[in-house]
Amino acid sequence: MDKLPEAARQRRSQTRHYRLCPRCGRAVLSTSAERYCIHDGTWLLSSCPLCGAPIISPNTRFCAGCGLELSDAQDRS
Numbered sequence: 001m002d003k004l005p006e007a008a009r010q011r012r013s014q015t016r017h018y019r020l021c022p023r024c025g026r027a028v029l030s031t032s033a034e035r036y037c038i039h040d041g042t043w044l045l046s047s048c049p050l051c052g053a054p055i056i057s058p059n060t061r062f063c064a065g066c067g068l069e070l071s072d073a074q075d076r077s
């Protein structure tokens with residue numbers, strides 16, 4: 001789901017996307033190499049696991065698309 005060709009990845013870089021730790025709420029830019037939270041080792045969400053909406057703010061707590069509380073979410077992919 002998260003594997004885009006390099007070209008598509010660069011086109012998307014105009015919009016900032018983030019990865020969010022569902023446990024502690026930490027966010028990193030999606031361009032970061034970080035895949036797991038460095039605080040607690042939790043897999044970072046790159047989008048809403050329910051509706052797939054991207055995470056576009058580092059302060060995200062709830063999905064902008066469906067209202068899911070992301071601290072409850074687990075990435076099941």
Ligand SMILES: [Zn+2]
Nearest residue numbers: 021024037040
């Ligand atoms: Zn964390």
Ligand SMILES: [Zn+2]
Nearest residue numbers: 048051063066
């Ligand atoms: Zn959602």
